[in-house]
Amino acid sequence: MIVLRLLHVVLGVFWAGTLFFVAWFLIPSVGETGPDGAKVMQALQRRGMLNIVPVAALLTILSGLVLYWRVSGGFQPAWARSPLGISLGIGAVAAIVAFVIGVFVMRAATLKAGALSQTLAQLTEASAREACMAEIQALRLRAAQASRWVAALLAIAVATMAVARYL
Numbered sequence: 399m400i401v402l403r404l405l406h407v408v409l410g411v412f413w414a415g416t417l418f419f420v421a422w423f424l425i426p427s428v429g430e431t432g433p434d435g436a437k438v439m440q441a442l443q444r445r446g447m448l449n450i451v452p453v454a455a456l457l458t459i460l461s462g463l464v465l466y467w468r469v470s471g472g473f474q475p476a477w478a479r480s481p482l483g484i485s486l487g488i489g490a491v492a493a494i495v496a497f498v499i500g501v502f503v504m505r506a507a508t509l510k511a512g513a514l515s516q517t518l519a520q521l522t523e524a525s526a527r528e529a530c531m532a533e534i535q536a537l538r539l540r541a542a543q544a545s546r547w548v549a550a551l552l553a554i555a556v557a558t559m560a561v562a563r564y565l
């Protein structure tokens with residue numbers, strides 16, 4: 399239980415903190431820098447951010463599910479309907495939805511924008527460059543919007559789990 403809780407809390411802090419930073423500071427800053435922002439995102443990709451954060455998130459969720467299972471006596475419905483069970487359940491659902499949006503919307507859009515940014519230099523025709531830039535901008539906007547949703551859902555998860563034992 400101690401190891402599971404340690405994993406859940408430490409990785410959860412990393413996941414949520416990273417997403418709060420990304421949504422409120424990094425993405426707006428990258429957007430303000432224009433084309434140079436792509437260099438920052440490419441550097442983060444090279445350092446594995448787009449792989450490390452989802453792994454930390456998945457381990458957070460899995461350790462949380464095992465903790466929930468153990469504390470609830472094997473997902474007992476009566477316990478799940480208690481204030482503690484409801485609060486932890488809401489936090490778990492928020493975290494799982496955040497993970498899905500983060501991986502399948504935010505991460506996917508960021509990876510595609512990064513790949514398009516690398517091919518942009520090879521395009522010589524002005525209309526092709528403009529179309530590529532428009533697609534990159536749309537993908538960046540999609541990732542930015544998704545990051546705000548993920549951060550909001552993680553804020554719900556953090557808040558519900560922080561107060562659950564006191565309900």
